[in-house]
Amino acid sequence: MVAMASSGVPSIPSSISPPPVTLPLKNIPGSHGLPLFGSIADRLDYFWFQGPDKFFRSRMEKNRSTVFRTNVPPSFPFILSDPKVTAVLDCKSFAHLFDMEVVEKKNVLVGDFMPSTSFTGNMRVCAYLDTSESQHSKIKNFTIDILRRSSKIWIPELESNLSTFWDGIESEIANNQKSSFRNLLQPALFNFFSKTLVGADTAKSPEVAKSAHIDVIIWLGLQLVPTIHLGIFQPLEEIFLHSFRLPFFPIAGRYRRLYDFIEKEGEEVVQRGVSEFGLKKDEAIHNLIFTLGFNAYGGFSLFLPVLMDRILNDRTGLQQRIVDEVRAKSGSGLTFESVKEMELVYSFVYETLRLDPPVPTQYARARKDFKLSSHDAVFDIKKGELLCGYQPLVMRDPNVFEEPEAFKPDRFREEKGAALLDYLFWSNGPQTGMASEHNKQCAAKDLVVLTAVVFVAYIFRRYDSIAGEGGSITTLQRPN
Numbered sequence: 001m002v003a004m005a006s007s008g009v010p011s012i013p014s015s016i017s018p019p020p021v022t023l024p025l026k027n028i029p030g031s032h033g034l035p036l037f038g039s040i041a042d043r044l045d046y047f048w049f050q051g052p053d054k055f056f057r058s059r060m061e062k063n064r065s066t067v068f069r070t071n072v073p074p075s076f077p078f079i080l081s082d083p084k085v086t087a088v089l090d091c092k093s094f095a096h097l098f099d100m101e102v103v104e105k106k107n108v109l110v111g112d113f114m115p116s117t118s119f120t121g122n123m124r125v126c127a128y129l130d131t132s133e134s135q136h137s138k139i140k141n142f143t144i145d146i147l148r149r150s151s152k153i154w155i156p157e158l159e160s161n162l163s164t165f166w167d168g169i170e171s172e173i174a175n176n177q178k179s180s181f182r183n184l185l186q187p188a189l190f191n192f193f194s195k196t197l198v199g200a201d202t203a204k205s206p207e208v209a210k211s212a213h214i215d216v217i218i219w220l221g222l223q224l225v226p227t228i229h230l231g232i233f234q235p236l237e238e239i240f241l242h243s244f245r246l247p248f249f250p251i252a253g254r255y256r257r258l259y260d261f262i263e264k265e266g267e268e269v270v271q272r273g274v275s276e277f278g279l280k281k282d283e284a285i286h287n288l289i290f291t292l293g294f295n296a297y298g299g300f301s302l303f304l305p306v307l308m309d310r311i312l313n314d315r316t317g318l319q320q321r322i323v324d325e326v327r328a329k330s331g332s333g334l335t336f337e338s339v340k341e342m343e344l345v346y347s348f349v350y351e352t353l354r355l356d357p358p359v360p361t362q363y364a365r366a367r368k369d370f371k372l373s374s375h376d377a378v379f380d381i382k383k384g385e386l387l388c389g390y391q392p393l394v395m396r397d398p399n400v401f402e403e404p405e406a407f408k409p410d411r412f413r414e415e416k417g418a419a420l421l422d423y424l425f426w427s428n429g430p431q432t433g434m435a436s437e438h439n440k441q442c443a444a445k446d447l448v449v450l451t452a453v454v455f456v457a458y459i460f461r462r463y464d465s466i467a468g469e470g471g472s473i474t475t476l477q478r479p480n
């Protein structure tokens with residue numbers, strides 16, 4: 001495993017990069033352009049003419065640097081957030097985003113734009129708190145404690161929801177010859193996280209069971225739409241969806257229903273937040289809704305369809321290799337122990353997270369003046385500057401990953417592969433790091449990977465192969 005520097009920033013292994021040399025100090029290339037016009041031009045490129053991938057790639061090439069100045073949306077006219085950022089697009093410069101000595105993360109989840117706190121009970125929930133704020137420690141520790149306690153029921157609850165999910169897919173295929181599965185995945189995910197994170201069984205409330213998974217998507221959309229590239233007809237997307245904040249009131253009643261559900265059905269967990277972690281009752285509930293709805297349900301709603309597409313689109317015989325591994329390792333069923341042995345499935349999940357990180361952009365603000373290194377230069381960063389990392393490019397850093405554009409399901413296997421986990425950053429920290437009150441790494445970093453591994457293993461215990469196209473499943477082959 002590769003040594004971590006004392007700052008918590010991983011150093012590039014000598015097998016990957018040449019021995020250290022003194023890097024030249026350079027001015028940060030690129031520009032924010034003319035006031036207002038610069039940010040509007042960049043915003044139109046980001047959302048309309050280029051899309052995020054080409055936006056960052058073309059500027060990186062133009063500036064011949066993985067570190068450069070640019071603007072990111074949202075911005076003028078009606079959203080008053082500062083669009084100026086310094087982009088960090090290689091593994092070494094990106095890793096400064098995790099070093100809480102030099103950066104802070106107060107209200108910078110989505111850059112300088114912050115959704116209105118009316119969506120979260122008029123309070124700043126954990127994701128918006130910096131590590132220097134005492135509430136961050138309390139809430140992060142509360143979350144880590146919830147995850148630790150729920151580990152006992154994690155796999156059985158997941159298997160039970162996956163069983164319902166795949167039964168639903170089978171019956172859709174029987175009726176329509178195909179299943180687009182997302183409509184079945186979302187209630188399964190919501191039920192699973194409601195039970196494991198909050199201890200609340202959706203079966204106790206027919207209304208929540210019927211529509212909470214849709215309500216949460218609307219709640220997320222209203223908060224985040226100004227920052228998301230939807231790819232719908234322009235200029236309508238720019239005018240109606242990216243120019244102003246959307247209000248909370250359309251979802252207020254549904255949010256209240258979810259609050260009441262958690263207050264009642266999740267009473268034990270809420271009470272622990274109050275008595276053991278010193279939270280106020282409403283603070284515990286709003287944070288639970290955010291963790292359940294935004295972090296867990298939101299994250300997996302993005303991640304699992306991508307994972308499924310990777311399986312469905314594979315033409316290399318990967319499914320058969322996974323079948324062989326899963327069945328050889330899980331004779332006694334899916335448990336934490338048996339799943340840990342599934343090296344190929346783990347590597348496949350890591351590789352999917354590398355090429356398609358579910359949360360593509362990460363931000364942090366300089367806590368003080370400091371020197372930021374890329375692979376080939378050092379740059380002066382001033383206190384208050386906003387750093388922006390776009391992971392889909394960072395995770396294709398050719399200094400770290402061989403054939404970075406290729407999807408290699410075996411990439412993270414064996415010693416050489418395991419060393420690369422220091423550079424797998426989907427969780428806002430290295431995969432070898434540990435989430436704690438002292439950092440802003442995803443509290444569920446390890447459980448997210450484990451859940452995805454169980455998701456894949458479950459499929460190939462149940463089926464010999466699955467096939468589909470265009471985002472739908474069409475064929476399921478059961479073992480004879």
Ligand code: HEM
Nearest residue numbers: 126127295296299300303358359427428439440442443444
């Ligand atoms: C595929 C699923 C998930 C993805 C992709 C994901 C990703 C992330 C990322 C990128 C961050 C850092 C955000 C930032 O500050 O830039 C984060 C933070 C966080 N995640 Fe996850 N996450 C997932 C699932 C979960 C789950 C299941 C939980 C359940 C407890 C969770 C709890 C948290 C919490 C509490 C934080 C805030 C950490 C802090 O403020 O210190 N996440 N997650």
